Amino acid sequence: MSVAAASDWGFDLLLEKTEDGYRAGVLQSPAGEAWSDFTLPFEPREQHAFVQQLLADPGKDERMRADQFLLARKVGGRLFDALFHGPLLPLWQESWRRAYTERKTLHLRLRLGDAPELRALPWEYLYDPTREEFLALSVHTPLSRFFERAHQVDPFPVDLPLRVLVVMAGPEGYPPLAIGREWRDLVDTVDYLAANRQVLFERLPRPTLLDLQRRLRQHQYHVVHFIGFSIYEAQTREGVLIFEDEMGRGRPVSGQHLGTLLGDHYSLRLALISARNSARIPGIDPAAHVVEEIVRRGTPAAAFQPTKLLDRPSLAFVHDFYSALSKLGAVDVAMAEARRAVQLEEAGAGWGLPQLVSRVRDGKLFMLRPPPPAPTKPRFNLRSVFSPRPKA
Numbered sequence: 001m002s003v004a005a006a007s008d009w010g011f012d013l014l015l016e017k018t019e020d021g022y023r024a025g026v027l028q029s030p031a032g033e034a035w036s037d038f039t040l041p042f043e044p045r046e047q048h049a050f051v052q053q054l055l056a057d058p059g060k061d062e063r064m065r066a067d068q069f070l071l072a073r074k075v076g077g078r079l080f081d082a083l084f085h086g087p088l089l090p091l092w093q094e095s096w097r098r099a100y101t102e103r104k105t106l107h108l109r110l111r112l113g114d115a116p117e118l119r120a121l122p123w124e125y126l127y128d129p130t131r132e133e134f135l136a137l138s139v140h141t142p143l144s145r146f147f148e149r150a151h152q153v154d155p156f157p158v159d160l161p162l163r164v165l166v167v168m169a170g171p172e173g174y175p176p177l178a179i180g181r182e183w184r185d186l187v188d189t190v191d192y193l194a195a196n197r198q199v200l201f202e203r204l205p206r207p208t209l210l211d212l213q214r215r216l217r218q219h220q221y222h223v224v225h226f227i228g229f230s231i232y233e234a235q236t237r238e239g240v241l242i243f244e245d246e247m248g249r250g251r252p253v254s255g256q257h258l259g260t261l262l263g264d265h266y267s268l269r270l271a272l273i274s275a276r277n278s279a280r281i282p283g284i285d286p287a288a289h290v291v292e293e294i295v296r297r298g299t300p301a302a303a304f305q306p307t308k309l310l311d312r313p314s315l316a317f318v319h320d321f322y323s324a325l326s327k328l329g330a331v332d333v334a335m336a337e338a339r340r341a342v343q344l345e346e347a348g349a350g351w352g353l354p355q356l357v358s359r360v361r362d363g364k365l366f367m368l369r370p371p372p373p374a375p376t377k378p379r380f381n382l383r384s385v386f387s388p389r390p391k392a
Contacts, residue, residue: 009030009102009106010028010107010108010109010361010362011026011028011029011030011092011107011108011109011141012026012027012028012029012109012111013025013027013083014111014113015083015110015112015113015118016113016118017113017115017118020037021038021039022038022039023035023036023038024036024037024038024088026088026091026092027111029091029092029095030095030099030106031095031098036085036086038082038083038085039082040117040121041078041079041082042075042121044117050071050075051122053067053068053071054068054071054072054075054125054349054352054353055353058346058348064348065347065348065349068348068349069348072127072134072349072352073125073127075122075127076126076134076352077127077129079122079123079125079126080126080127080128080129080135081129096131096140096141099140100140105139105142106140107142107144107330107361107362107363108135108141108142108143108144109144109146109358109361110144110146111146111147112145116284119292120284122352123143123145124352125349125352126143134352136335136339137336137340137343137351138336139336139337142330142333142335142363143335143336143356144301144331144335144356144357144358144363145292145355146357146359147292147357147359148359149359152361153300153359155367156222156266156269156365156366156367157366157367157369158222158267158328158366158369159368160197160198160326161193161198161199161326162198162200162223162325162326162366163199163202163219163220163222164199164200164201164202164222164223164225164322165202165204165212165215165216165221165223165225166186166202166203166225167207167225167226167227167228167243168182168183168203168204168207169226169229169242169243171229171242171244171245171248171249171251172250173249174229174242174250175229177227177228182227183203185315186227186315187201190318190319193322193326199322199325199326206244207228207243208243208245208246209243209251209253209257209258212243212261213261216264216268220265222268222269222270222366223268223271223325224262224272225271225272226241226274226275228242228243228275228276229241229250229276230276230286230287232286233252238254238255238256238289238293239255239284239285239286239289240252240253240254240286240290241253241258241273241275241290255289255290255291255293255296258290258293258294259293259295259296259297259298259299260297260298262294262298262299263294263297263298263299268299269299269300269365269366270300270301270302270325270331271291271294271299271301271303272302272305272321273287273303273305274305274318275287275290275304275305275306285306287306288304288355290304291304291355292357295358300358301331301356301363301365302356302357302358303321303335303355303356304355304357305353306353312345313342313345313346313351314342316338316341317339317341317342317354319341320334320338320340320341321334321335321337321338325365328364328365328366328367328368330363330364331356331358331360331364331365332363333363335356338354339354342354
């Protein structure tokens with residue numbers, strides 16, 4: 001076992017398409033490395049049907065929620081069995097055992113490459129039948145979609161509170177978005193974090209791209225939280241967020257454009273996208289596509305939270321996510337905490353819809369700024385005081 005593997009406690013799983021099919025490789029783990037071929041567990045039509053059932057709003061139908069949970073376990077089990085067989089299964093089990101023995105977090109980092117069919121699969125529902133546990137629901141095995149980059153991303157030194165800039169866009173021509181109520185609900189949910197000087201939330205008065213750029217230049221922020229709409233733009237074949245222009249009309253902004261803007265600000269470590277009314281690109285939510293592009297262009301991490309969740313689970317997600325983030329822990333652990341909060345609220349499968357994309361190996365986005373060194377006192381030398389002055 002390498003020194004990096006021993007100190008990092010990560011399980012790096014690469015999934016890629018080859019000329020002969022698909023293969024999975026464990027690039028790093030506490031127990032070593034291994035490769036194995038695999039086949040996709042679903043036919044495209046079957047996968048589409050599963051995803052539509054998981055996306056359906058159960059409302060107050062307890063039977064439908066129970067059915068969604070059972071479906072999530074079935075889908076997650078088939079995903080797990082497709083990957084963890086042959087040499088990969090004992091590698092995963094031994095890695096988990098060692099991490100648990102040492103009381104370490106085993107960060108599961110999925111590297112999915114550019115194959116659309118791999119990125120479209122709902123990996124957040126991976127279910128280990130031996131432990132009878134969804135991996136992404138456990139703070140011991142937090143899951144993220146990971147992009148490797150040439151340089152290491154170190155935690156950004158901060159003095160609490162963390163500063164969050166909230167962008168709320170409800171442009172003309174789109175379904176009404178109760179901006180005032182959305183803002184009040186958000187503030188009421190996280191007001192204790194502001195009272196304790198852990199996280200401060202500030203709303204951008206005008207949700208235009210130019211105003212966002214100006215505000216980021218004027219002040220230092222650590223998180224940008226967008227609340228609004230995402231759609232699939234057929235001409236460019238990519239997902240976009242809908243900001244507002246100077247007249248209050250909708251302005252599509254691609255993940256590439258937004259990612260370039262956010263990536264220029266070193267203190268900005270996370271983008272959280274709460275998007276609704278989003279028609280899916282075949283297999284991929286357009287807001288999830290935006291999140292991927294934001295990270296590709298320099299922001300250390302980005303998360304997608306679909307507001308298909310009911311109000312209470314959605315607010316529970318925000319509450320627990322920011323609460324965990326304010327403790328300056330790993331962002332993938334914060335995501336696991338938020339998922340569990342959603343599961344406790346709705347007991348369905350909505351907890352698996354959010355996605356986290358990261359390029360930070362241990363998930364640490366922030367660290368407390370160390371105090372400045374104490375000033376050194378000049379040494380007092382009696383000999384220099386009482387020694388006779390040299391003669392002229």
